[in-house]
Amino acid sequence: MSVVTSSLSGDQTKKLLSLLGHVRLSLLYKASIHGYTAAAFHARCDRQGPTVLAAFNQAGFLYGAYISKDYTQNGQHVNDDKAFLYSITDRREKxxxxxxxxxQYGFTDANTGPCFGALVFLLNNTAAVQYIAGNSYNFNPEEMHGNDLRLTECEVYRVEDMGPILMKPWRNVLWTSERKLQLKEKIQNYKPGVSSVSMAKILLVGPVGAGKSSFFNSVNSLFRGNMTSQAICGSAGTSLTNQFRTFTLKSGKGGKPIPLILCDTMGLEDEPGAGLNIDDIVNINKGHIKDRYQFNPITPLREDAPGYRKHVGLKDHIHCVVYVVDACKVSLMSAKIVEKLAAIRQKTNQIGIPQLVLLTKVDAACPLVAEDLQNLYSSHYIQRKVQEISVHLGVPVNSVLPVKNYNQEVDLDQNTDILLLSALDQMLNYADSFFENQLEDEEP
Incomplete structure (x- = not known):
């Protein structure tokens, strides 16, 4: 499964956002990938709220329409006083x-391709637009699309209002070097509350591309003092992790081990028989799966298989499960992925393992955060994403931890480190809850 990327250039994105305001664009539909058909368009764009259509032609025009209401295929003309057509080209500055x-008129909500009165997108296995003069929207076709009605690409984006920057942060963080050092020393000196366990084991679970491996590489870089890439990560559409991996951290090159183990799993995928088999989760949580076990998406590990550890102790168990979710894709997670995460959460609850959510890529999700990471907890948009994933997964809001992994950087950043260390600290707090429950169960 290939990664679907936007065709918008940086300049085109900037000009389009100048029309839409402080919003985030999330790609829903790309005709060259999903097909020039009305069925493909509606399957991905219906009931998505405000959207903007972006059409590209050989004359160098980007044009289309913004609507603030849902596509529903009700066959009616929809009044939408916020709707408009637009055109962007190098031939003019604005x-x-x-x-x-x-x-009032916004669009016609038919089961065909998008229809904006004067512009009808003919998604019937064709890459073309029909122009109807004098119908609902009046414009000069030369100015709108250069009289070129053949498309080279057609995309639809979900338009999400980012909201204003909040006057009061919804969480308090000390963005200081002293706080970073305090957190780092606390984690380095951590000791599990059970004598038979020397290191807390944290399991990372999430959809393909959410940032599980990148999170390990980021915290490993933090403790090493330079950028590292021990765990395989990238931007492929399928999971690059196909083994169960247990990663340890060290303070500095060849230094003392940090008393926690991060366990990486194969990513979750939409399709049946692809990605992590959720029946393997119980075996992972109970410590039965050995390091470097090769996952089989179709068949879970059996007790008689070579990778199965029969005799396990508390040190082999998972002590905290962390769901890793891309902040950019919270609203776009498929029902199948949400269903798989819910099933994993149910299995994990039955074993009594505490659970957290790691919300990654917050800088990519919100321009305010990209501008300054210290804006994170003043971002209304990130606050909404935290609340949304809390509802999706059925976890408390205070169990959702926004972070930024290292991606393009070649040097460490104090603000990034503080978020990463805060997340690790909370994972160890939750692992302590697991150990305390074990001690209570052992009491006569």
Whole structure:
């Protein structure tokens, strides 16, 4: 499964956002990948809230329409006073913006391709647009699309309002070197509350590309003092991790081990028979799966298989499960992925293992955070994403930890480190809860 990427250039994105305001664009549909059909368009764009259509032609025009209401295929003309057509081209400095002639008509909600009165996108295995003069939107076709009605690409984006920056942060963080040192020393000196266990084991679970391996590489870099890439990670559409891996951390090159183990799993995928088999989760949680076990997406590990550890102690168990979710994709997670995560959560609850959520890529999700990581807890948008994933997975809001992994950087950053260390600290706090429950169970 290939990664679907936007065709918008940086300049086109900037000009489009100048029309839409402080919003985030999430790609829903790309005709060259999903097909130039009405069925493919509606399967991905119906009931997605505000959307913007982006059409590209050989004349160098980017044009389309913004609507603030859902596509539902009800066959009606939809009044939408926020809707408009637009056109962007290098031939002029500013984008063209056109509203409907009566200030109300937005689009026709048919089961065909998108219809905006004067512009009808013919998604019937064709890459073309029909122009109907004088219908609802009046414009000069030369200015709108250069009289070129053949498309080279057609995309639809979900438009999410980022909201204002909050006057009061919804969580308090000390962004100081002293706080970073305090957290780092606390983690380095951590001791599990059970004498038979020397290191806390944290399991990372999540969809493909959410950032599980990148999280390990980031915290490993933090403790090493330079960028590392021990865990395989990248941008492929399928899981790059196909083994169960247990990673230890060291303070500095060849230094003292940090008393925790991060366990990486194969990513979750939509398709049946692909990605991590959720029946393997129980064996992982109970410590039966050995390091470097090769996952089989179709068949879970059996007790008589070579990778199965029969005799386990508390040190082999998982002590905290962490669900890793891309902040950019919270609203776009498929029902199948949500269902798989819910099934894993149920199995994990039955064993009594505490669970957290790691919300990654917060800088990619919110421009305010990308501008300054210290804006994280003043971002209304990130706060909404935290609340949304809390509902999706059925975890408390205070169990959702936003972080930024290292990606393009070649040098460490104090603010990034503080978020990563805070997340690790909370994971160890939750592992302590697991150990305390074991001690209570052992009491007569």
């Amino acid at each position: 984008p063209l913006r056109v509203t409907s002639t009566n200030g």
